[in-house]
Amino acid sequence: MNFVKNKLVVVGAGMVGSAVLNSVLSLNLLSEVVIVDINDKKAQGEALDASHTTSFAYSPNVKVRAGSYEDCKDAQIVVITAGPSLKPDDKLDRLVLADTNVKVTDSIMKNIVKYTKDAIIIVVTNPVDIATYYCQNNFDYPKNRIMGTGTLLDTARMRKIIGKKYNVDSKNVHGYVLGEHGGSSFTSWSDVNIAGIPFDKLDDIFKVEAHADKEQIDTEVRDSGIEVLKLKGYTSAGIAMSVSRLVKAILLNEQSILPVSSTLEGEYGISDVALSIPCVITSNGIENKLEIPLSEDEIDKLNKSADSLKEIIKGLKDNK
Ligand code: NAD
Numbered sequence: 001m002n003f004v005k006n007k008l009v010v011v012g013a014g015m016v017g018s019a020v021l022n023s024v025l026s027l028n029l030l031s032e033v034v035i036v037d038i039n040d041k042k043a044q045g046e047a048l049d050a051s052h053t054t055s056f057a058y059s060p061n062v063k064v065r066a067g068s069y070e071d072c073k074d075a076q077i078v079v080i081t082a083g084p085s086l087k088p089d090d091k092l093d094r095l096v097l098a099d100t101n102v103k104v105t106d107s108i109m110k111n112i113v114k115y116t117k118d119a120i121i122i123v124v125t126n127p128v129d130i131a132t133y134y135c136q137n138n139f140d141y142p143k144n145r146i147m148g149t150g151t152l153l154d155t156a157r158m159r160k161i162i163g164k165k166y167n168v169d170s171k172n173v174h175g176y177v178l179g180e181h182g183g184s185s186f187t188s189w190s191d192v193n194i195a196g197i198p199f200d201k202l203d204d205i206f207k208v209e210a211h212a213d214k215e216q217i218d219t220e221v222r223d224s225g226i227e228v229l230k231l232k233g234y235t236s237a238g239i240a241m242s243v244s245r246l247v248k249a250i251l252l253n254e255q256s257i258l259p260v261s262s263t264l265e266g267e268y269g270i271s272d273v274a275l276s277i278p279c280v281i282t283s284n285g286i287e288n289k290l291e292i293p294l295s296e297d298e299i300d301k302l303n304k305s306a307d308s309l310k311e312i313i314k315g316l317k318d319n320k
Helices: 015-025 040-055 069-074 094-112 128-137 152-165 199-205 214-232 237-251 296-319
Strands: 007-011 032-036 063-066 077-080 120-123 146-148 256-265 271-282 285-289
Touching: 007 015, 007 069, 015 032, 015 040, 015 077, 015 237, 032 040, 032 069, 040 063, 069 094, 077 094, 077 237, 094 128, 094 296, 120 128, 120 237, 128 146, 128 256, 128 271, 128 296, 146 271, 146 285, 152 214, 152 237, 152 256, 237 256, 237 271, 256 285, 271 296
Parallel strands: 007 032, 007 077, 032 063, 077 120, 120 146
Antiparallel strands: 146 256, 256 271, 271 285
């Protein structure tokens, strides 16, 4: 495959697509970034605006432009951010968003596969686990080369909340949010630690008086996307950084372990549904899915997450 070295295509030039565009440019790892949208003028505007940033010192002279699906043919990475988002006054009906965005994702994938089966596809469009499942299971595309951002963002939110509580850099908080990116996500508390100190010992070691409540933190993580949505009307910065993190891991063949969404194939006894567990990310995409040790309660929560997502998938199938 003749890639243009470090070429990335962003599909969708909305709030998330434009934030992703700017975030990946600041990685200073890309030679060409192309943005595609059904609204070509919006794509052109975003590309032109972003191209002006490359004149500044320390910005590499990246080619930034609006383009078409044909640009996927020599791209290393394609990021799908197209399709409507929940609005603050929506009833937060995931199934309605699922039906609409599966149709959007379907039309985009049909276009992408005309030009490539080599690019690593990062799915952002919500509900991201449903969109990822759809892309991985309805097209003749290598499954390991498709991943959803999944609970990478939820994990960042969990780490931020815990880091703030114990007054440490959230990058020193380890552990994962697993399952669905949404209402049934949960923290695998048995793995959470700061500098090797297990979560249950943090209050003593950091001499914190108010006990950190696991349920409360999980609820705060689950609600924080909606909170941002209510306050500013959309979410963009956190998800853009999540995509950038994946892009860096892919371009640099990092073998980093990140929680991303993919169709499980028997891990934890679960299959035929996409959700997030920690995965090894390389330039081949998902190199390995890690069945990290979980408590019985956590496995139960993972199954509940899988069941709730399967219900939505079943609803989609019934709608066909
Ligand atoms: P937005 O409405 O601002 O932008 C959507 C863009 O998609 C628009 O520019 C629209 O023209 C374009 N589009 C629609 N149909 C298209 C098609 N068939 N082909 C190409 N382009 C098309 O929405 P947003 O705030 O940018 O959010 C985009 C998606 O990202 C939503 O589904 C949102 O829920 C999701 N999102 C996911 C996460 C996550 O953690 N996975 C976080 C934030 C947002």
